[in-house]
Amino acid sequence: MRRRRVRRWRGAWAWACVLALHACGDDGPERWSVSSPDGALTIEVVEDQGALAYRVLDDGIEVVALSPLGLETDAGPLGARVVGEATRIVEESYAMPHGKRRERAVRGNELVLELAGAVPGALVLRAHDDGVAFRYRLEGEGEVRVKGEATGFDLPAGEPAWLLPYDEGALFAGSYEATWVHGESGDAGRGRGWAFPALFALDGESRWVMITESDLDGAYAGTRLDETPVVEGGRTRYGIRFPSPIEGGRVGEVEPRSARPFATPWRVLLIGDRAEVVESTLVEDLARPTELEDTDWIRPGRAAWSWPTQLTGDVAQQRAYLAFAERVGWEHVLVDANWTDWEDAEAVVPAFVAEAAEAGVSVWLWYNSGGEHNGISEAPRDRMSDPEVRRAEMARIAGWGVAGIKVDFFQSDKQDRVQQYLAILEDAGEAQLMVNLHGCTAPRGWARTHPYLMTMEAIRGAEFYLFPSGPRAEDHVRYVFTRNVIGAMDYTPVILEPALEKNDLGWAHQLALAVLFESGVQHFAGRADGSEEEGFAALFAAYPFVERFFAEVPAAWDETVLLAGHPETHAVLARRRGEVWWVAGVTVEARELELELGRLGEGPFEVTRIEEGATADALVESSEEALDRLSVSLPARGGFVATLR
Structure with a gap:
């Protein structure tokens, strides 16, 4: 919670942060920087010997070391000589009909560096309290093809990383449905790159960094991290790569081509502790605002x-x-x-x-x-x-x-x-x-621009139980800290019997996914034809309180808080709708949890919970009063859901 305390104290210095931008020595390279409103995050650009590079600092500690910038086009490289600069304070607010938080307040500082060269343009940099971002703008007239992007991300090597291999097969190419890998920064990927988002834990897991992109439009292609990062001197540098020729049945060009002016997507780095990364809405905050005026027809909800x-x-x-x-x-x-x-x-x-x-x-x-x-x-x-x-x-x-x-x-x-x-x-x-x-593809902020985009798959979801094996408990935990961070996820939870039979995931674990996984329309995968033999009707007959749960559980949320967890062990989220908090958790191994409730408001809370009974296919409901903490005992691969009123 260190940064939250620092950020409240530093918030008044937004103007000072945005104005302290340009520095140069008599002999050294020129530097420009922009900092977040709270002063904690800084992105700095260096111009040296005709090339641009950047680095990112968090409370003065280097998170991303000096990394290359630039684009190569068929008309030449994007300019690398800074000939002008402009700054502005970003203050926006918007409401989302669905998502992890309804009311969004966007505060950030922006620096635009005007670039001269063979292809004139600009480098646009943003610093927000929950991350930094940058994008390239190509100016002038005429169509250009982007042949490559020099952008890199220089991180310490050997740090914990959670990475998604980009899908290779003909059926699933570009569908982001591989299994997340827990490895280390610098690990080489198989096949054709690491898909966004990519999560890294630095400095003894005190600082977390997620790399992804936002506001991708038709002028560019969806990109990903290169599968073979450069590892040298205790550092690793990931590059950006374009799609593979085989994608889409070899239809379409690999290198994007567009008429100028146009902009690349934002390169986004979410930075903070685990909670700050999970709770961030920066991917959508960076996207273009919607032009839609009538949103009454947009109806979040649950689906059979x-x-x-x-x-x-x-x-x-x-x-x-x-x-x-x-x-x-x-x-x-x-x-x-x-x-x-x-x-x-x-x-x-x-x-x-x-x-x-x-x-x-x-x-x-x-x-x-x-x-x-x-x-x-x-x-x-x-x-x-x-x-x-x-x-x-x-x-x-x-x-x-x-x-x-x-x-x-x-x-x-x-x-x-x-x-x-x-x-x-x-x-x-x-x-x-x-x-x-x-x-x-994975979410890239489009739900802000098109708020009727209710959900996107891009996940190895419950449909995979139709195959030899579906997602495991450890996959579900990782999804909370990776894929679902960047946008709605159509995992389609609560398939019931198949998950129990194949991976020993009981009813309580599966019910928890209905709250843990955010989707503007939550498609429940279990059998719902009224059969008394299996599926939801049989579950409701055995446990009538579960029917009440499914009648009441929301699909759109006013607020989301990470209460506990780690990508390798367990995850507990609290999501608020109106005056009610819905708390859910799953675990890989058996564990005892003491959940601090201070971030949810002042107690006491009236707590109603559903958890595992004597067996994985048994459930029990209980009620209690909780003041400032909630004790939870979870068996291996277990889960629970609770409402706090």
């Missing part, structure tokens, strides 16, 4: 979903899921792939949507993103790639009353796929359709 346990089936099966959603009070039902194969689908689907509307439930429909960039046969396909076809399809289903679309199998981070993502979002906004992106 048949695919993981019963596939799509026929309309009778979907009616059973609809009835269950109505029973529990869930807001949505998702009709997944191949609904177009139903007999007389053009009449049956609108009638089903009308039935759902009468029950107060919204219907979502699945779409294949292909297009020539994927070879997946699931239908409907070829309706989301051509702009005219896509807009007509969206207008048609919006006319039926469909509330949202799930678009799947993008399989590439190349520029053409980025352009398709954003075109789908633009067109969906015009049609007032909410969006779930699947088989997709």
Whole structure:
């Protein structure tokens, strides 16, 4: 908590921090710097012998050592001679209809260095209390191709790291569904790079750094860290790399090309203790504000979903899921792939949507993103790639009353796929359709610009229990500290029997994921057709208090707090909706926890908790009063959920 105390004291010095920028000696290199409003974080740029480099300091301690900057284009390198500078204080506020925090206050300091050279442009730097960021701006006229990016991240070697191998296979390329690796900074990756985000623990795990990107637009490609960092003298330097040629069925160019002026995405470094990194909203804070004025049609909530346990089936099966959603009070039902194969689908689907509307439930429909960039046969396909076809399809289903679309199998981070993502979002906004992106890239702040982007997959989620093995307890813990930090995550929790049978993950562990994992629409993967043999209906019959939990658990949050945890051992989050705190935790090994509740407000709290009973498929509910701490005993692979009022 050291930084929080320092930041409150230093907050008044924002103007001083932003004005103390430029220094040079008679013989040394020129330097420019900008610091966070609290003065703790500084990003410094050095111009020396015709090249630019940067470093990052936290309370005067070097976190990122001097690292290269620059772009190479087919018109020459981006200028590296600083010929002008400008500063501004960033003060913004916005509200999100979903996410880890509803009300967002953005405070930061910005420095823009004007660059002269073969390709004129600018280096834009930001310092916020929870991290720093920078991006390149290319000025002038005419189209240029970016052939490479010199950006590096120089970190101590041999420090704990949590990294995601970029997917290589034809089916999952670009889908961010590999297993997170716990290794060390400097480890070489297999295949084609380390995907964003990448997490590092420095200085005896007192300082944490997450590297990712934000505000990617159609002028650039999605990037990642190079798989072979340079290791030398106790340091390691990661570089930036573009997508692989094989992505998207070899459709699309690897090197981005765009007409000037344009900007690259922000290179983002979240910096702080574990809680500050997990709670940060900087990835979305850096993205372009939305231009949407009417947001009343955006409806976060819970969804019944048949695919993981019963596939799509026929309309009778979907009616059973609809009835269950109505029973529990869930807001949505998702009709997944191949609904177009139903007999007389053009009449049956609108009638089903009308039935759902009468029950107060919204219907979502699945779409294949292909297009020539994927070879997946699931239908409907070829309706989301051509702009005219896509807009007509969206207008048609919006006319039926469909509330949202799930678009799947993008399989590439190349520029053409980025352009398709954003075109789908633009067109969906015009049609007032909410969006779930699947088989997709990781979040890059788009939910701020398009707040009807409710969730994105980019995770090895519950669907993998359809294969030989799904996520383990240690994967779930890591997700809290990695993937879900940067944006909504459509993990699709609570699949029930498959997770219990394959990985011994009991009911309490799975219930906890409904709170631990944030998604603007939370798709519950368990069987929800009313069967008395298995799935939710059987669980509710055995434990009626669990039905109450699923009727009440929110999908959008006002505030999020990390109470305890470590990426390798356990995770406990508290999320607030209105006046109620929802607390959830999971663990890898058995452990006793004493949770400090001071950050949640003044007690006493009325606590109702659900935890594991005598066996993994048993649950118990209890109530108590807690003043300032909560004691929790968890078995191996266990979990718990609690409400604090």
